[in-house]
Amino acid sequence: MFDKVDLVFNYGGKWVLHPQVVYIKKQNHVWEGYDPDLLSYVDICNEYIEKLGFRVVKQLLVTGPSGRYFLVESDAGIRTLQSYLSSEFCVLQFFAVDESEDNVSAPNIIYHKEPCFVSVDVGTDCESGGEEDDDNEPVPDSEELELFRKEKKREVNEKLDRFLVLEKGMSFKDLDEAKRVVSHYAVSNKKGLKVDHSDNHRVRYKCDSGCPFVCLISEDNKNQGFKIKTLHLEHNCQPTFKNRRATQQALAHYFKNKVQNNPKYKVKDMRQDLDDQFSLNISASKMKRVKRLILEKLEGSYLDDFNRLEAYAQELRDSNPGTDVVINISKEALEQGKRRFLRMYVCFQALKSGWRGGLRPFIGLDGTFFKGKCREILLVALGQDSQKHFYPLAWAVVDRETSRTWKWFIQLLRNSLELADDEGLTLMSDMQKGLIDAVTHVLPKAHHRWCVRHIEAKWSKMWRGIEMKKLMWWSAWSTYEEEFHDQLNSIGVVSEQAVKYLLWYPADHWCRTYFDTVCKNFSVENNFTESFNKWILEARNKSIIKMLEDIRIKVYLFEYKGFVNLYAIS
Incomplete structure (x- = not known):
């Protein structure tokens, strides 16, 4: 028996089952210098569940000396594995299949023998030929290749x-x-x-x-x-x-991607699609069971995405040098031996370069809900280009929209965009929960505008009517102080209480008269961030990694088209 071995626990990746079994985009957790006599099937499974976030270890696999995958189903398999240990094979690569993943087809290690490779010195009296004999090499059949x-x-x-x-x-x-x-x-x-x-x-x-x-x-x-x-x-x-x-399983496999991309895909539309494509008549009750089966499977895939987030984050860093990707995990859960996702922040290097390259010091902030199974919240920060189109700067996925999460997001945004001297910077937002305090705390010198539409929605609950709304907007659009007071007097003619309630919102946050002139932007509403939320509406229905990937691709194509148009104009 070999004295010491290293155990490598592979996780956070995904299984590719065709054309051959392989585990890709993985992370590693290592036990170094482990006594092979103490190897235990239960201990290995518990490590995956307690430390690496697996719910259930449905299958445990290991690679043999030749690199082939084998199933380990009990301590009998561990004993077989111990018999293969040598100076050349002293690092054991373990892999686990979680509850929501598909089974991996591999032979049981106790029924298969791995070849052992031994160094041998060979002597011969014969002269070696000038060319090697290749006649015995197997030639693949063309029919097999076609299959x-x-x-x-x-x-x-x-x-x-x-x-x-x-x-x-x-x-x-x-x-x-x-x-x-x-x-x-x-x-x-x-x-x-x-x-x-x-x-x-x-x-x-x-x-x-x-x-x-x-x-x-x-x-x-x-x-x-x-x-x-x-x-x-x-x-x-x-x-x-x-x-x-047309069984439930077959139909669930057919509709899986459609339902995943659009969880609101209606049963009647599913039945109509089958009728249009295959003239197939499926009852409504059966189709409801099919959709329920898909959603139950997708719930597992939504959770799997969270297990792969760290691997995805590392892939973003490797493929986009200089990109800021931050993931926070619950400390309380870690103390209990579990891994629970809290927050994730993304800011690409290309977007940071665009901000520094000449965008106005004007940033819109907003938060929006996921539409799918996961109920996280997406926080976004957007700039504006010279054509007043939104320019994505950074986004984050958080568990709740609170003062703490907004402070965390704005602090990371400040570091990414190098906003150390925030004087002259203007922020635009609705009056979200905790956002005003977060801006005051992290960027105290920045000018913070509040969206007038948000103020109007609250103010007009008490003072209704088109004329009152017009007077309120004219007040917001006033460009000098006398005009602003004239509009307030017009509102006061209708109701003095309406003026007092309107001025409860400080005018320097929503009236053009008091805006800073450095950013050269006099918007009084946060429409461009709402446009971004609508722009990614379809992505918000998906699991977290698919949503982040959709946003990344849309932003890339958006910026690329903008560059092409700018180049054509110049």
């Missing part, structure tokens, strides 16, 4: 046109995937198929109408998984409009 290419492209699209044909020898990772592919084949071809025989090792399909069609899928004895071994594709039946192969 491999088709399997790689087996993805669901709206018309299921990648499932129109089944082929003998087509392979699948497990029986569930095989059944799903046959279901998509039946739906896309409008053919009714029934299960003639099914168990844990095989499934046989025949046509409902007695056609010669036969499809037998069973375990592949040479490789892992399952494959089509018998296939007769002949059909002479009429198209079917009530297909028993």
